Amino acid sequence: MEAVMTAPIQEKKITSDGIIGMVFVLATEAMFFAGLISAYIVNRAGVMVWPPAGQPRLPIEVTAVNTLVLLSSAFALYMFGRRVKSAAYIKIRSKGLLTAALLLGATFLAVQGTEWVKLVGYGLTTHSSLYGAFFYTLIGLHGAHVLVGLTILLYLFSSFRKPLPFGVLKSRIIACSMYWYFVVAIWPILYILVYLN
Amino acid sequence: MDATLHKQSFWSKYIFSTDHKVIGMQYAIMGIIMAGVGGFLAYVFRYNLAYPNASIPLFGHLSATQYNAFVTCHGMIMVFWVGMPVLLSALGNLLIPLMIGTDDMAFPTVNMLSFWIFFLSAVVLLASFFVPGGAFGGGWTMYPPFSAGGYVNHNPHFFTALFSGVSLMILAVALELVAMLMGGINFVVTTINKRTKGMTAFRVPIVVWFINIASVIFMFSVGPLVAGAFMLLFDNILGTGFYDPARGGDPMLWEHLFWFFGHPEVYVLLLPALGVLAEILPVFARKPLFGYKPIIYMALVSAVLSVLVWAHHQFVAGIDPRMATFFSIGTILISIPFAGIFLSFMATLWKGSIKFSVPMMWVLGFIGLFLIGGLTGLFLGSNTFDIYAHDTYFVVAHFHYTLFPDIFFGFFAAIYYWFPKFTGKSLNAGLGKLHFWLTFFAFNVTWFVLFFNGLAGQHRRINDYSDFSLIMREPYITFEKIATISAIILILSQFIFLYNLFTSLAKAKKGVKNPWESNTLEWVADSPPPHGNFQTYPVVYHGPYEYSLPGEGADFLPQNVQGKNDTNNVTQNNYEHKTATSFATHK
Ligand SMILES: [Cu+2]
Secondary structure: OOOOOOOOOEOOOOOOHHHHHHHHHHHHHHHHHHHHHHHHHHHHHOOOOOOOOOOOOOOHHHHHHHHHHHHHHHHHHHHHHHHOOOHHHHHHOOOHHHHHHHHHHHHHHHHHHHHHHHHHHOOOOOOOOHHHHHHHHHHHHHHHHHHHHHHHHHHHHHOOOOOOOHHHHHHHHHHHHHHHHHHHHHHHHHHHHHHOO | OOHHHHHOOHHHHHHOOOOHHHHHHHHHHHHHHHHHHHHHHHHHHHHHHHOOOOOEOOOEOOOHHHHHHHHHHHHHHHHHHHHHHHHHHHHHHHHHHHHOOOOOOOOHHHHHHHHHHHHHHHHHHHHHHHOOOOOOOOOOOOOOOOOOOOOOOOOOOHHHHHOOHHHHHHHHHHHHHHHHHHHHHHHHHHHHHOOEOOOOHHHOOHHHHHHHHHHHHHHHHHHHHHHHHHHHHHHHHOOOOOOOHHHOOOHHHHHHHHHHHHHHHHHHHHHHHHHHHHHHHHHHHOOOOOOHHHHHHHHHHHHHHHOOOHHHHOOOOOOOHHHHHHHHHHHHHOHHHHHHHHHHHHHHHOOOOOOOOHHHHHHHHHHHHHHHHHHHHHHHHOHHHHHHHOOEHHHHHHHHHHHHHHHHHHHHHHHHHHHHHHHOOOOOHHHHHHHHHHHHHHHHHHHHHHHHHHHOOOEOOOOOOOOOOOOOOOOHHHHHHHHHHHHHHHHHHHHHHHHHHHHHHHOOOOOOOOOOOOOOHHHOOOOOOOOOOOOOOOOOOOOOOOEOOOOOOOOEOOOOOOOHHHOOOOOOOOOHHHHHHHHHHHO
């Protein structure tokens, strides 16, 4: 039997499905962090002594350096996206900038992990105080997003194995990068609110 | 048909299908099953209210703890596992691709995952009945401190705490929200990007518009609830104390995060059902929908207002009186766009040649019941009356008068209307009418009397009124019994529907394409539509509600049929030439 189905003739697309989908994902994520951050601000406003007596101070300096690591990861990804001008680029040139973005993101997560281990050792836990509770919840949920972001970048990396039309490739790079930019952009806000407050 | 489609195994065709129609049906079936669970819970605790301490047929004795758990889970199930899947997911999946003239969703795999995450969430919720301590019983709003450990479920160990009724309920709700989110993103992207040629924004049927607006409201409001839910879960399993005032936490925080989602959720449930009404009314009044664009604008206005009124649920819990006035005004304002939408519906009926078909009866019943629900809502919107009526059966009757027609009348209207399209068979109209009248009367009797019990001060969270002399007197005792007997009749009437459903499914396929003589694109496809929906994609020439146009032959003009006034609409589009050539290359 001959296929009679034809490809859909559609109204003009605004942009790719993936990019529009990502816009809505990020809008939801932004509201998620807005909820978390406002909960933190409201509770924090009602407490006089912050951090509470007997609780360790947060590693401000190490985390400042780590913030730069995360920001440079986003910069590497941005440069990667700018350089991809054709599908051939990815085959011919190494994916060095994307690898760099991935490794810098992973470094950020690893440093966060080691700092957490130290903090738990100093007596800051989820149930030691509201201070600890908010720290681990806010920073931990951000860390979970970093992990998801790294997975998305890995997916982007692996999708270069199959030959794809350049348009598809380009919009996939944009959609995946959007998530990573979001994860990176939310971090300085958390750093200022949680570490420097 | 594509030859590869015939090779699909049973599993990929009916279980792990990526076809939007199969996923829509899966959602509908899960919704019906969960409605059975929610209905059974309602039967048990209503029986207990009328006959305290009696042995309940098919159940036995109901303890106070069980009563609390049953009421809580009844509310949870009806909102999150019946209303959301049938109105948003089932209707969205079944209708959107067909009505905008495309083959499937933008992300079919995400769509399949969405259903299976939803399925998992239902399993987790039902499993919570069987853990030590039973399902959570602190009310469907899960207010701390009841939900935050300590009082009801004090479990010092991580895994004991994780497998407690409250933690499982939080997890189940979180999974359900993720599933709905995946579906919602699919709906919006599909509608933005996959409309067929000529299907401009203002030719899209209202139900598609409304499901999309509902999805956007959902996406905007769900984030803070998920954030709050994480904090509530951590309070239970990690001992964080976010909501525990003794440790510096704030229980009011949860109420804000919950109702920031909880109130818009009402419109997430309402809008798809109103969309169903907007599709069915013009078909059986044989008239164009009155005010197509104003209806869309009013829905958009209500969407914006919906996220500004949440604290009207907290007038008693305690908010600044100046803020209470702000939220009162917002709440009463939001009734204006909805009144506008209902007036447009009434105007559509005006001087129409109304056919009292089964779907139309559910639609008219919906409007009648919702009027009572909406009017009592106006009373409650005023914080002065709300403080008096708070947590009484007046409130309970009010929201059942809105949510019951919304979820069930909306869903039944949709089923009786679209059943021939998705099965190629037809439901028995006589049984459908019997089902309608029994449901309509039993529902009214059940809930109307409870308004009076509520005004007399009957509180909604007490399982046994034996010691309350103000309630344990006539006529309120009799009202309790009338409500219970009538609720049982209401539940039993649904078996007529199930009988109708199964006997009709057993009949042979007739495959009538357009039994109601409607205009929208789903009626252009075969009944049932094959995988991929259309043989050739339809081209749209005009809006969806062109009924009884003067000068046309028939009294309806499908969207893909060029009418006398449509001659220039499509050919003027500048992409006409381009798509015509791409059409040729695909052949
Ligand atoms: Cu509300």
